[in-house]
Amino acid sequence: MTAPLLYALAGAILCGIGLFGLLWLSHLLRKLVAFNIMGSGVFLVLVGLPQHQGGQDPVPQALVLTGIVVAIAATALAVVLIRRYYHLSGLTSLTGEPASREGAPE
Amino acid sequence: MTLWLMAGLLFTPLAWAVLTLLTDFAWGRVVTWGGIVVQVLVSLGLWLAVSRDGGFYYGLGGWEAPLGIELRVDGLAVTFVLLTAVVASACGFHAGVYIDPDKPWHRYFWPLFWFLWSGLNAVWLGGDLFNLYVGLELISLSAVGLVALGGKAAALRASLRYLLAALLGSLAYLLGVALIYGQFGTLSIAGVVFWLEDHPVPAGSGLALALMVTGLALKTALFPLHRWLPPAHGIAQSPVSALLSALVVKASFYIAARLWLELGEPLGNLAAAQLVGLLGSAAVVWGSWLALRQSALKQVVAYSSVAQIGYLFLLFPLTYSVSESVSQQAQQGITLQVISHALAKAAMFLAAGNLILSTGSNRVDALTGVSRFLPFSLFSFGLAGVSLMSLPPSGGFAAKWLLLQASLGSGQWWWVLVLLTGGLLSAAYVFRIYRASFLENSETDEFYHPSRSLEVIPMVLALMAIGLGMVSEEVLSVMALPFEEEGSP
Numbered sequence: 001m002t003a004p005l006l007y008a009l010a011g012a013i014l015c016g017i018g019l020f021g022l023l024w025l026s027h028l029l030r031k032l033v034a035f036n037i038m039g040s041g042v043f044l045v046l047v048g049l050p051q052h053q054g055g056q057d058p059v060p061q062a063l064v065l066t067g068i069v070v071a072i073a074a075t076a077l078a079v080v081l082i083r084r085y086y087h088l089s090g091l092t093s094l095t096g097e098p099a100s101r102e103g104a105p106e
Numbered sequence: 107m108t109l110w111l112m113a114g115l116l117f118t119p120l121a122w123a124v125l126t127l128l129t130d131f132a133w134g135r136v137v138t139w140g141g142i143v144v145q146v147l148v149s150l151g152l153w154l155a156v157s158r159d160g161g162f163y164y165g166l167g168g169w170e171a172p173l174g175i176e177l178r179v180d181g182l183a184v185t186f187v188l189l190t191a192v193v194a195s196a197c198g199f200h201a202g203v204y205i206d207p208d209k210p211w212h213r214y215f216w217p218l219f220w221f222l223w224s225g226l227n228a229v230w231l232g233g234d235l236f237n238l239y240v241g242l243e244l245i246s247l248s249a250v251g252l253v254a255l256g257g258k259a260a261a262l263r264a265s266l267r268y269l270l271a272a273l274l275g276s277l278a279y280l281l282g283v284a285l286i287y288g289q290f291g292t293l294s295i296a297g298v299v300f301w302l303e304d305h306p307v308p309a310g311s312g313l314a315l316a317l318m319v320t321g322l323a324l325k326t327a328l329f330p331l332h333r334w335l336p337p338a339h340g341i342a343q344s345p346v347s348a349l350l351s352a353l354v355v356k357a358s359f360y361i362a363a364r365l366w367l368e369l370g371e372p373l374g375n376l377a378a379a380q381l382v383g384l385l386g387s388a389a390v391v392w393g394s395w396l397a398l399r400q401s402a403l404k405q406v407v408a409y410s411s412v413a414q415i416g417y418l419f420l421l422f423p424l425t426y427s428v429s430e431s432v433s434q435q436a437q438q439g440i441t442l443q444v445i446s447h448a449l450a451k452a453a454m455f456l457a458a459g460n461l462i463l464s465t466g467s468n469r470v471d472a473l474t475g476v477s478r479f480l481p482f483s484l485f486s487f488g489l490a491g492v493s494l495m496s497l498p499p500s501g502g503f504a505a506k507w508l509l510l511q512a513s514l515g516s517g518q519w520w521w522v523l524v525l526l527t528g529g530l531l532s533a534a535y536v537f538r539i540y541r542a543s544f545l546e547n548s549e550t551d552e553f554y555h556p557s558r559s560l561e562v563i564p565m566v567l568a569l570m571a572i573g574l575g576m577v578s579e580e581v582l583s584v585m586a587l588p589f590e591e592e593g594s595p
Contacts, residue, residue, distance in 0.1 A: 050287055
């Protein structure tokens with residue numbers, strides 16, 4: 001068991017935890033945090049696994065940097081949408097009746 | 107020459123996205139229409155260049171593969187680039203007239219539109235798995251923003267649901283990419299194929315393919331992962347729905363298809379191929395059935411997308427361990443299905459938007475009597491429906507005919523039943539709309555008349571969907587062009 005493999009395994013576990021949270025929690029912010037945990041898990045696998053196979057490798061680190069930028073952009077968009085949704089409907093989850101009527105004309 | 111075409115193709119959408127961020131809606135419209143002209147000319151030029159000289163690899167900015175971004179410019183990619191240019195420009199022109207310029211947040215439509223377009227081009231041309239991921243995320247984030255432009259709580263709810271599904275799909279895909287890189291030490295699909303030529307297939311590498319295909323299937327809304335699609339496509343503004351149904355779902359499917367065609371034989375297995383085909387068939391039947399039972403007009407069209415997407419996944423069983431000619435037929439059929447569905451569904455959503463504008467309601471029963479007032483839009487809707495029902499001579503017919511031959515040629519007759527049932531059910535939901543619109547109702551005789559340009563655009567798209575059936579040979583011949591593996595522009 002090498003250290004990079006340990007990282008990759010920890011990443012796989014984080015992925016599992018994040019997936020569980022994303023599917024089972026109903027509060028939108030919790031879902032978003034779960035998405036971030038799952039993302040971090042994927043990044044750990046992305047860095048750990050190649051280093052376990054072939055030693056030091058700069059490519060995955062560049063990929064993870066790009067991945068973090070994408071994850072931040074997605075998180076920011078989600079936070080803005082969740083806040084606006086809460087202001088309009090008073091809800092923090094996707095279940096339950098929203099304040100405005102569905103199927104209204106555009 | 108090619109250098110300028112590639113630069114124009116990749117640079118224009120990004121530049122225009124930034125430009126339109128600075129303007130209000132009305133100015134953004136003028137600026138965008140200029141950009142659309144440039145983009146259509148460049149796409150057409152690239153398509154002509156490739157159909158004359160064949161495809162090539164293009165290293166962006168002169169940087170080659172491991173460090174730089176390498177683009178794979180082949181016949182299939184430029185065909186989709188051209189398709190994107192046609193559909194997106196139609197939606198852009200339609201949106202300029204259709205979307206209400208007085209709501210302040212609508213000015214963000216243009217930057218999102220352009221970011222979406224650049225993401226689509228990045229996916230069609232992307233050569234390595236990670237750049238495809240970045241392109242996919244660019245598409246998802248701008249598509250979610252476009253859905254949220256509706257502004258109401260229901261629109262935000264749909265866009266949040268869409269965002270969560272898209273993000274989960276991307277992460278599953280990225281995890282697969284991580285496993286591929288960890289195993290093969292390369293990010294390009296061609297590199298993996300090359301590695302497999304002189305190594306045995308490592309145990310467990312099927313998991314990477316399964317993760318990627320599952321994530322992409324979630325983003326393409328394959329049954330039973332389709333639940334996010336109808337609310338998002340139904341509630342968005344009509345030009346946005348048209349963009350989403352015609353192009354956005356195709357981007358993730360395109361990646362899944364490229365992965366399967368290159369890596370399906372070594373890494374996949376027969377059970378997985380049949381399972382994906384079975385889910386696709388379930389999508390065809392279940393999506394059409396639900397489309398038949400919707401009371402909102404745009405929901406009918408959205409569920410019809412779920413059904414039509416189902417056909418695309420028949421690619422998986424029809425190309426796994428079959429003869430070369432059958433596989434070729436299946437690929438051609440699926441490509442025609444992608445193109446004809448993109449044209450027909452864009453036409454249908456835009457025409458549905460006109461009908462909703464005219465009656466002031468999204469309900470199917472509110473269409474009573476509209477046939478007398480808006481025959482042109484209704485006719486576009488019907489023509490698009492002809493392609494979805496796959497009646498000759500439409501593009502939908504040519505696609506299903508090839509798929510039918512591929513099913514029989516590979517002895518998998520059970521997919522023929524799916525093709526026939528799907529055609530009948532789609533006829534049922536299109537005729538249901540027609541029946542509602544031809545009923546006479548003396549109470550409502552006031553209809554708003556949308557401007558003529560709004561009515562012409564869906565008609566042009568619908569006619570192209572019909573005409574595709576007659577030029578399918580020419581369209582397919584560009585995709586069969588030889589691809590020079592080594593060579594610079």
